[in-house]
Amino acid sequence: MSLASHDVLSRPLGLRDEAPGRTACWRTALRRATILAATTAVAGLALFVALTDDPLGGEPFAVATIERRAPEPAAPAAAAVSPDRSAGEVEQVSGVAVMRPDGTGAPDSRVIRVPDPEPVRLSPAPDPRVSERGRYGTLPRIGPDGSRALDVYARPEASSLPGGAAPAGRIALLVTGLGIGQAATRDALALPPAVTLAFAPYGTEIARLAARAREAGHEVMVQAPMEPFDYPDNDPGPQTLLAGAKPADNVDRLGFVLGRVPGAVGVVNFMGARFTGEAAALEPVLREIGGRGLGFLDDGSSPRSLALDVARKARVPAAAAEIVVDAVPRSDAIDRELARLEEAARRKGVVVATATALPLTLDRVARWARGLESRGLLLVPVSRALRNGR
Structure with a gap:
């Protein structure tokens, strides 16, 4: 087959033969025309932008004017509290309209701002001066300089009511049974800081939790489980101090209890009607408590307790609660005991009471404590009663 016949067979139908030179000229002319058209378009667009000053090339736009304003002068403080202003001046500055009976006006007395008192902070625990390592952890001890945990960890006592008035009486209140129920412990921590809190050793x-209580300003104690009359049917728990046990065994169990609550100022019995009624069993334990620089509080639950008499003979700082606030766990009964507590404080000067961390008790105590100072009475920590032997 010839070359000519091959071109005829491979060329698409409908196309005529053209000379190669003629085709190249046609393509060159088309390319030049395209470039000329594009150049003309770009030049026209540039001329349009230059003449119309429109950098967006005709796209819609809006112009917003931003004005700079000088900052407005700060408004005068509303009713600035100062000893140089009278009550009338304070009202005028604050702009608050005060309605008074006809013919009366603002008093001429000066307005004085009394700053809130700083919260009381307790000493960190354990303090190396009054602590040592024992079998069950860190135990209290009397320091080389005679320092006692009862004094080092105690909450400072307020000497007067807010405003400086002397109180009509003082009340030392201990709330027991903390550290087991989270809700009860949380509610007890919200009580006035002068209320002392006792933690069970479990x-x-x-x-x-005891550290949190101390951070909130509460003095803390530890409860020692002691044998009741119906033991073991009524069991205070592990490490119970027993009336028939050897003194060394009871002292060892006491060591477990003391190691559970660093920063405690003393020990309070948990149950223990039989144990606190046995002087022979009680004396070695109280001597160990006193020898470690702690105090002992009888919770007042047993009328047969000999704790206060034994402690005095052994020269151990001790006190006994005169009133158990929730011996009958009803709202009306608790309120009556709280009223009786106030009466006893006015009559005796200082009175000690205990209460358990029941939800009802904590609620009634919190309500009662809110207005206590307005009634001329002052809450004090239990350590005050322990040191004074009340």
């Missing part, structure tokens, strides 16, 4: 976070 639970996994006793030391942390």
Whole structure:
């Protein structure tokens, strides 16, 4: 087959033969025309932008004017509290309209701002001066200089009511049974800081919860489980101090209890009607408590207790509660005991009471404590009663 016949067979149908030179000229002319058209378009667009001053090339736009304003002068403080202003001046500055009976006006007395008192902070615990390592952890001891945990860890006592007035009476209130129920412990921590809190030696976070109580300003104590008359049917729990046990065994169990609550100022019995009624069993334990620089509080639950008499003979700082606020756990009964507590404080000057961390008790105590100072009475920490032997 010839070359000519091959071109005829491979060329698309409908196309005529053209000379190669003619095709190249046609393509060159088309390319030049395209470039000329594009150049003309760009030049026209540039001329349009230059003449119309429109950098957006005709796209819609809006112009917003931003004005700079000088900052407005700060408004005068509303009713600045100062000893140089009278009550009328304070009202005028504040702009608050005060309605008074006809013919009366603002008093001429000066307005004085009394700053809130700083919260009371307790000493960190354990303090190396009054602590040592024992079988069950950190135990209290009397320091080389005679320092006692009862004094080092105590909450400072207020000497007067807010405003400086002397109180008509003082009340030392201990709330027991903390560290087991989270809700009860939380509610007890919200009580006035002068209320002392006692922790049972059980639970996994006793030391942390006691530290939180002290951070909130509460003095803390530890409860020692002691044998009741119906033991073991009524069991205070592990490490119970027993009336028939050897003194060394009871002292060892007491060591477990003391190691559970660093920063405690003393020990309070948990149950123990039989144990506190046995002087022979009680004396070695109280001597150990006193020898470690702690105090002992009888919770007042047993009328047969000999704790206060034995402690005095052994020269151990001790006190006994005169009133158990929730011996009958009803709202009306608790309120009556709180009223009786106020009466006793006015009559005796200082009175000690205990209460358990029941939800009802904590609620009634919180309500009662809100107005206590307005009635001329002052809450004091239990350490005050322990040191004074009340």
